[in-house]
Amino acid sequence: MTRFLLRRxxxxxxxxxxxxxxxxxxxxxxxxDPAVLACGKGCTAPQLEAVRHSLGTxxxxxxxxxxxxxxxxxxxxxxxxxxxxxxxxPCLGYSYQSSEPVTxxxxxxxxxxxxxxxxxxxxxxxxxxxxxLYSARRPGSLRDRATTFTVLTLSSTPVFILALFLLVxxxxxxxxxxxxxxxxxxxxxxxxxxxxxxxxxxxxxxSAATYARLTRSGVLETLxxxxxxxxxxxxxxxxxxxxxxxxxxxxxxLATMAAMDIGTTMAGAVFTETMFGLPGLGKLVVDSASSxxxxxxxxxxxxxxxxxxxxxxxxxxLNAALDPRVRI
Amino acid sequence: MTTTGTTPHSGIQPGPVPADAxxxxxxxxxxxxxxxxxxxxxxGSRIALVAVILLVLAAIAAPLLTSLExxxxxxxxxxxxxxxxxxxxxxxxxxxxSHHWLGVEPTTGRDLFARLVYGARISLSVAAGxxxxxxxxxxxxxxxxxxxxxxxxxxxxxxxxxxxSLPSLFFSIALLAVVPASFPRPLLLSIILAAFGWAxxxxxxxAETMVLRERExxxxxxLTGASSWWIARREILPGLVAPVVTYTALALPANxxxxxxxxxxxxxxxxxxxxxxxxxxxATTWFQVDPxxxxxxxxxxxxxxxxxTALGESLRVALDPKxxxxxxxxxxxxxxxxxxxxxxx
Numbered sequence: 001m002t003r004f005l006l007r008r009x010x011x012x013x014x015x016x017x018x019x020x021x022x023x024x025x026x027x028x029x030x031x032x033d034p035a036v037l038a039c040g041k042g043c044t045a046p047q048l049e050a051v052r053h054s055l056g057t058x059x060x061x062x063x064x065x066x067x068x069x070x071x072x073x074x075x076x077x078x079x080x081x082x083x084x085x086x087x088x089x090p091c092l093g094y095s096y097q098s099s100e101p102v103t104x105x106x107x108x109x110x111x112x113x114x115x116x117x118x119x120x121x122x123x124x125x126x127x128x129x130x131x132x133l134y135s136a137r138r139p140g141s142l143r144d145r146a147t148t149f150t151v152l153t154l155s156s157t158p159v160f161i162l163a164l165f166l167l168v169x170x171x172x173x174x175x176x177x178x179x180x181x182x183x184x185x186x187x188x189x190x191x192x193x194x195x196x197x198x199x200x201x202x203x204x205x206x207s208a209a210t211y212a213r214l215t216r217s218g219v220l221e222t223l224x225x226x227x228x229x230x231x232x233x234x235x236x237x238x239x240x241x242x243x244x245x246x247x248x249x250x251x252x253x254l255a256t257m258a259a260m261d262i263g264t265t266m267a268g269a270v271f272t273e274t275m276f277g278l279p280g281l282g283k284l285v286v287d288s289a290s291s292x293x294x295x296x297x298x299x300x301x302x303x304x305x306x307x308x309x310x311x312x313x314x315x316x317x318l319n320a321a322l323d324p325r326v327r328i
Numbered sequence: 329m330t331t332t333g334t335t336p337h338s339g340i341q342p343g344p345v346p347a348d349a350x351x352x353x354x355x356x357x358x359x360x361x362x363x364x365x366x367x368x369x370x371x372g373s374r375i376a377l378v379a380v381i382l383l384v385l386a387a388i389a390a391p392l393l394t395s396l397e398x399x400x401x402x403x404x405x406x407x408x409x410x411x412x413x414x415x416x417x418x419x420x421x422x423x424x425x426s427h428h429w430l431g432v433e434p435t436t437g438r439d440l441f442a443r444l445v446y447g448a449r450i451s452l453s454v455a456a457g458x459x460x461x462x463x464x465x466x467x468x469x470x471x472x473x474x475x476x477x478x479x480x481x482x483x484x485x486x487x488x489x490x491x492x493s494l495p496s497l498f499f500s501i502a503l504l505a506v507v508p509a510s511f512p513r514p515l516l517l518s519i520i521l522a523a524f525g526w527a528x529x530x531x532x533x534x535a536e537t538m539v540l541r542e543r544e545x546x547x548x549x550x551l552t553g554a555s556s557w558w559i560a561r562r563e564i565l566p567g568l569v570a571p572v573v574t575y576t577a578l579a580l581p582a583n584x585x586x587x588x589x590x591x592x593x594x595x596x597x598x599x600x601x602x603x604x605x606x607x608x609x610x611a612t613t614w615f616q617v618d619p620x621x622x623x624x625x626x627x628x629x630x631x632x633x634x635x636x637t638a639l640g641e642s643l644r645v646a647l648d649p650k651x652x653x654x655x656x657x658x659x660x661x662x663x664x665x666x667x668x669x670x671x672x673x
Contacts, residue, residue, distance in 0.1 A: 015493055022494065022499075026499060026503060026506070153634065156581070156634060156637045158585045158629065158633065159672060160589060160592055160608060164608065164622055164626050165626065167615060168622060168623070206673065267495060267498075270501070270593065270673070271592070271593075271673060272673055286594070286595070289595060294502075294506070297501065297502045300498060305493075305494060305495045305498075308493060308495055312493060
């Protein structure tokens with residue numbers, strides 16, 4: 001197990017390094033001159049030269065990339081004219097727009113994504129596993145096919161369309177909920193939950209399909225095994241067999257899938273956040289991209305990539321812990 | 329493929345005769361007709377096929393359809409708007425009338441039907457371009473990895489893994505923001521979607537190639553001195569048709585959604601070019617006053633995606649009639665298998 005763990009961690013480190021290189025290439029090589037963007041409108045030639053020097057874009061690319069990496073790991077001092085500012089450890093630079101440190105901006109937004117993801121994950125697991133169990137009880141029956149069809153249709157619906165429908169139905173036609181307006185959990189937990197119900201539901205409905213499918217097939221596979229036949233011979237009720245024993249066959253896959261999905265959703269549910277106006281990372285990346293605030297977009301991309309890679313590694317380790325056969 | 333071996337080159341040719349006698353390419357001619365017949369046999373597939381054909385026809389005939397309606401996608405109609413509410417359409421259901429079949433857009437009064445059919449052109453062409461790009465890149469990488477020996481395979485497989493683990497939606501957003509506006513947007517969208525979406529195809533192609541290259545007819549072709557290119561093209565490629573077509577048919581609606589999504593975020597196709605994603609993002613501020621304006625592009629996109637997805641599923645069944653849908657084994661998720669996951673939410 002230790003060897004497996006080490007190998008996975010080293011692999012993840014390698015991917016992280018590659019990720020940083022790709023991110024660097026996209027953000028600092030393609031746009032031509034980031035100094036022009038950073039300097040803003042009405043920038044004179046000597047000013048531009050100064051910005052170029054403070055950003056370090058007048059040095060060779062390899063040196064620039066190395067500085068980018070060391071800044072990320074160890075921090076960096078920025079010379080902003082009269083004073084020198086120290087940007088500490090995971091330093092992602094400063095926003096072109098607001099001059100705030102990017103790391104701080106991201107940390108401010110992260111609670112929104114955590115709230116969104118955890119609530120949605122609970123919902124999609126309940127919905128997905130519920131639907132899977134429901135259809136596994138009578139495979140091939142009408143209710144099995146109807147459930148599978150509904151779940152598949154929902155999962156191929158783009159989330160922004162689903163969100164629009166939810167808004168129109170809940171806020172305009174039925175008027176059971178006000179238009180969502182994010183409230184932090186520390187301020188008012190009731191309001192927090194009420195405003196997040198629709199976003200949670202939107203994400204859960206498009207995500208539940210995978211879980212329904214995995215639950216259904218896992219349960220059916222286990223149900224065909226010998227020990228289940230023995231339990232049936234003991235006269236156990238079918239419900240008890242399914243909920244206590246058959247579902248175990250699906251658990252490792254479900255757990256790894258959940259770990260990966262939680263990671264990717266936490267990295268920023270771009271469409272859901274934009275649709276419901278939630279001030280999370282996904283909304284921030286779109287706003288920053290529109291205003292060409294590259295350090296922020298770059299920071300979010302790096303954070304998202306890191307979260308996804310971590311989630312993948314966690315999923316691998318979880319899978320190996322739950323199912324010893326994959327530990328090779 | 330009955331007349332093989334008639335390559336125009338003189339001199340030594342790889343002997344295709346024994347290889348072709350058993351290679352799967354002999355099946356492909358009658359195969360297409362058989363697949364189509366099986367597709368038509370299922371009512372669900374038939375509906376999906378007809379819906380897709382109608383959609384493509386509507387996109388191609390967009391100028392014809394709008395001239396039939398007597399409108400165009402770009403002219404403003406202020407006289408149809410209610411200035412008191414800030415420009416919502418006059419009349420019920422978003423101003424639907426015999427002159428404006430699906431009503432008009434709030435604040436501008438542009439004809440919605442015209443924008444919808446012209447938007448279909450953008451949506452379809454971007455999705456088609458992206459899908460073809462993904463297919464070609466995936467075939468190139470997958471075939472090379474599958475045929476070119478262990479070292480290159482290891483390198484390309486790592487590369488594919490890496491491409492799968494990148495947060496592609498964020499990269500797309502960044503690139504769309506960074507590339508100057510003078511570059512044609514639909515083309516840029518296709519290129520970006522292809523550049524970040526080829527990896528699943530490459531994986532499928534590599535895996536299938538690994539299986540196919542162990543077949544006897546490939547060994548036979550090797551023995552006759554056939555080149556790698558010949559083997560890839562004549563012996564392996566025909567065997568890849570079924571899995572690749574299945575995946576591609578499902579990739580197309582995914583690319584449509586991706587295009588609509590990026591345009592919805594305001595980063596894809598720029599105004600005044602009509603696009604479904606843009607209509608949706610405009611609709612978000614109007615859904616309380618004019619729900620019709622929301623429902624029309626949303627339902628259109630939804631129906632298209634569902635029709636294409638259903639067609640893809642039907643194709644999968646039609647291409648592999650042996651695969652009766654019984655208990656599918658729960659496969660453990662492989663490493664970095666997160667294709668398009670982040671883009672979903």
